[in-house]
Amino acid sequence: MQILRAAGYRVMPWKNGGGTTTEIAVSPDGAGLDDFDWRISMARVETSGPFSSFAGIDRTLSVLEGEGIMLDIAGQPAARLTAASAPLAFPGDVPTSAALINGPITDLNVMTRRGRMMHKVERRPLSGEIRLKPNADTTLVLAVDDGVTLFTHDSSNLGPLDTLILDRDSPELRLQPKGQGLLFVIDLLRVVGNH
Incomplete structure (x- = not known):
């Protein structure tokens, strides 16, 4: 059993440069965005726009704070995601964009490498x-x-x-x-x- 304190999480830029993400945990330890088996992070989303693409990755998104977002996944208006919604799973390598409903949000992002x-x-x-x-x-x-x-x-x-x-x-x-x-x-x- 291990406890990770929020104050110790690592803050880094998004893969597409559009904002910052707070990495909670990654495996293997110290893995980068191209070689992790799994990664758990939080992101502050302040503007609408496209998500970073992650080849071979499955991801699940949840809203922690804010009014929520409307997601468009692979050209299909898929979901209205709010802090009360169930987590939403989708492939990380299909074109995905988000529109903020009413101001910035913080989301929880879980990613795993498909096949591993x-x-x-x-x-x-x-x-x-x-x-x-x-x-x-x-x-x-x-x-x-x-x-x-x-x-x-x-x-x-x-x-x-x-x-x-x-x-x-x-x-x-x-x-x-x-x-x-x-x-x-x-x-x-x-x-x-x-x-």
Whole structure:
């Protein structure tokens, strides 16, 4: 079990130069945009426009802050994505553009390399204590809003936008929201036959 603090995330330019992204975690450690197996990041989107293209990448997008965006994926007006929407999965290598609904947003972006890794993103509003048993190769838990208390042998806290990284062997966790609670649970699975 590892806790990543929001203050320590790496900020870097978008692949297309149109803004900045905050990298939460990447595998392998230190991988660049062309050689990661998986990558979790947040981006501040201040203007409408095209997304960067990522060949061979599957991605899932969620809105963390702001009114939301309208996405156009491969020429199909696909989705209105807001902070209340379920995460939206789409190929990272088809032409995609976004139009802001009403001002800037911050989004959560999960990307995996097709044929090597798969992922699933779950948005979980919290009203009380939950139990979480990791069952993927790697599970990341991103705390949003007021954060959560983690009941383990040393009762840790996850502040807003802190991330917990778990592996398949991690014990079941108990999490208690502090006030308004929202978690994103990201399961990352290695594709069978790849080592």
